[in-house]
Amino acid sequence: MVARCGSNHGPVRRTGLATGPALALAWLLAGGDPVSGVDHGVAADTTRGPSPRGALCRSLLIPGWGQLANGRPVKAIVCGVTSAALLASVVARQRSLDEATTALDHQDRAGRRNTGLLLLGLSITLSALDAYVDAQLRGFTTAEVAVSLQPAAGGAMVCLSLMRPGRSGPALHRGAR
Numbered sequence: 001m002v003a004r005c006g007s008n009h010g011p012v013r014r015t016g017l018a019t020g021p022a023l024a025l026a027w028l029l030a031g032g033d034p035v036s037g038v039d040h041g042v043a044a045d046t047t048r049g050p051s052p053r054g055a056l057c058r059s060l061l062i063p064g065w066g067q068l069a070n071g072r073p074v075k076a077i078v079c080g081v082t083s084a085a086l087l088a089s090v091v092a093r094q095r096s097l098d099e100a101t102t103a104l105d106h107q108d109r110a111g112r113r114n115t116g117l118l119l120l121g122l123s124i125t126l127s128a129l130d131a132y133v134d135a136q137l138r139g140f141t142t143a144e145v146a147v148s149l150q151p152a153a154g155g156a157m158v159c160l161s162l163m164r165p166g167r168s169g170p171a172l173h174r175g176a177r
Contacts, residue, residue: 049138055131063124066131070138079127086120 050058050069059066064080067073093113100106146161 050135052132052135055135056128059128059131063127070134083123086116086123090116090120
């Protein structure tokens with residue numbers, strides 16, 4: 001379909017409305033960088049899991065999908081079931097709005113539905129952030145962090161040591177009394 005715009009730039013070819021966002025979403029899920037145009041997902045090691053952005057996008061689309069891609073099936077089930085239950089609650093509360101007999105009852109039911117929508121949005125957001133953080137910290141091990149309590153003049157000192165991989169000494173040593 002060819003349509004004319006209001007400017008003098010000539011004919012403009014229009015495609016379906018969903019084509020642009022669908023291609024952008026596919027590009028992001030594949031690990032593409034929309035700013036530089038570089039596709040980071042093609043040469044990436046697929047055994048490591050998704051990129052942090054890919055995990056975030058997956059969990060935004062379907063809560064729990066990012067956790068599943070990160071290799072966290074229990075988290076995936078918790079996120080998916082929580083979001084599905086909240087969505088079912090919102091749908092049920094929306095349907096119950098027609099059954100309200102008074103304006104006050106209608107307002108109360110609408111408020112409960114809106115609270116459910118807020119909780120659903122919060123659940124999806126937290127699921128996406130959790131998937132992002134899990135993907136970002138994929139190679140981090142707890143053996144790299146050491147916390148110790150040492151005696152000091154007038155009390156004790158808590159020390160936090162972060163070890164660099166492949167080195168014996170601490171990369172950072174902080175103490176707090």
